[in-house]
Amino acid sequence: MPNRLRAAFYRGGTSKAVVFNGADLPEGRGARDRIFLHVLGSPDAYGRQLNGMGGGLSSLSKVVIVKPSDRDDADVDYTFVQIAVDESLADYGSACGNMASCVGPFAVDDGMIDLAPGQTDALVRIYDTNTNRIYHSRFPVEGGKAVEEGYVSIPGVSGTGAPIVLEFLAPGGAATGKLLPTGNAVDALTVEGLGTVRASLVDAANPVVYVRASDLGKTATEQPGDLDGDVDLMTRIEAVRRAGAIAMGMAATPDDVKRSNPKVAMLGPASRFRSLDGAGHDTATHDLNVRLVSMGNFHRAITLTGGMCTAVAAQVPGSLVQEIAGIDGKDLRVGTPSGVLTVTADVRIGADGPEALSAGTFRTQRRMMEGAVLYPSKLLEETS
Incomplete structure (x- = not known):
């Protein structure tokens, strides 16, 4: 039995x-x-x-x-x-x-x-x-x-x-010990098959490698299934993820990089998209579009830790997220394949750079x- x-x-x-x-x-x-x-x-x-x-x-x-x-x-x-x-x-x-x-x-x-x-x-x-x-x-x-x-x-x-109201306290450096593991808001990654790729490497709640979707020939408005089916894109995304992990000090070689972290996210400016339920979302409903990869597939929405990391990154001066979102305040509206997620973060800029005091959102x-x-x-x- x-x-x-x-x-x-x-x-x-x-x-x-x-x-x-x-x-x-x-x-x-x-x-x-x-x-x-x-x-x-x-x-x-x-x-x-x-x-x-x-x-x-x-x-x-x-x-x-x-x-x-x-x-x-x-x-x-x-x-x-x-x-x-x-x-x-x-x-x-x-x-x-x-x-x-x-x-x-x-x-x-x-x-x-x-x-x-x-x-x-x-x-x-x-x-x-x-x-x-x-x-x-x-x-x-x-x-x-x-x-x-x-x-x-x-x-x-x-x-x-x-x-369910969630507030994550001091989320910076959850995996690497630093909000900006390299000390930079933007890094130039050398990626096999792509050459140099600009990326923001941010560790808040979970570490994420942020890249512009346009650098990968995409818009960040695509459906997850279509992205997963693009074999060439998935190969390039994984190469970017591994290069980012090494730059963040999470692994010594590409073969040492864990599947779970870091995540990698493609960013695009706010633009009209259709979510998985068929609803249309106009430019005015969100601040940027994000398509995030978790465990080798594009997420059908966005990981919540990825959403909170994005909210933090949007307040880091000079980051790709801040450049694209251009928000003025703590709240960030993220366009995801399933719709718009609102997340919030409290980031202070001190003598040693940005510090994430908290990040949060609500769930059911x-x-x-x-x-x-x-x-x-x-x-x-x-x-x-």
Whole structure:
């Protein structure tokens, strides 16, 4: 008979993940990772994860671990695991802002947070173990549980839900230790097959390599499927990503670059585009267009950490994002394949350059299923 492991299945923002209470998991990372791969259905040479709970895309192939925190400044710890679709890889090297939206509600619903009788609003302080950063999650509660139904809609998700307000504190240097890992707002990358490419290398919430879409023969208004199908473009994008990772000090050679980070984003000026739901978006609705690659595919919206990094980068003097967006204020409206996402950031310019004090936005979430996932006991054997 297979083993049973308590779990819940959540949508967080524009992603989905299997969510576990850390106390229920085996101690060894090897056994954990084998269970995660089995549950999601990876690796899958067909790219669909039909034999598991994954959805065949990076945004639908995720695991979240939540447990009470020992830190004075946090209530719970959050660990994100990106499960590769096509290989046996459980990657802990990046954060996930979309699934961050479900951590507070999960902690409340699983009894990790004490609520007062009649309390209608919860603030959960969360330590992100992937980035060694703190973020705050605020959301409505009723009867001791997180509220899911509400009026908020977000690009890429049908229907509405209760707002989850996320504020990431001091997001700069999440992976590299510096907001601008090279110290420059713009760098000239030497990229195989492309020559010199101007890029802004910014690390806030997650590191991102920003390039102008026009330098790659694109506009940043294209649909993700069309971009993914352009083999030459995907080869060039990956070369840019690897060159950016080396420049940021994240790897010594191209072969050492992790699949999860950095992300790479193509930028274009605000221009009319049609989102995946068929709606048209005029130039006045957004400040710039972004098409971001995550785990080898263009995201159907944008990673939330990528959105917040973009908001920070828009306030870095001289960056490509600032040049294109040209905003005057903390809020940035990002045109994505699924519509327009509004993100905000608080960046101060000091004697040592720009400093990101916070970045945030709002999301919705839904606990779609709870119960147990099944796995063979042999996965617990370290020799398997």
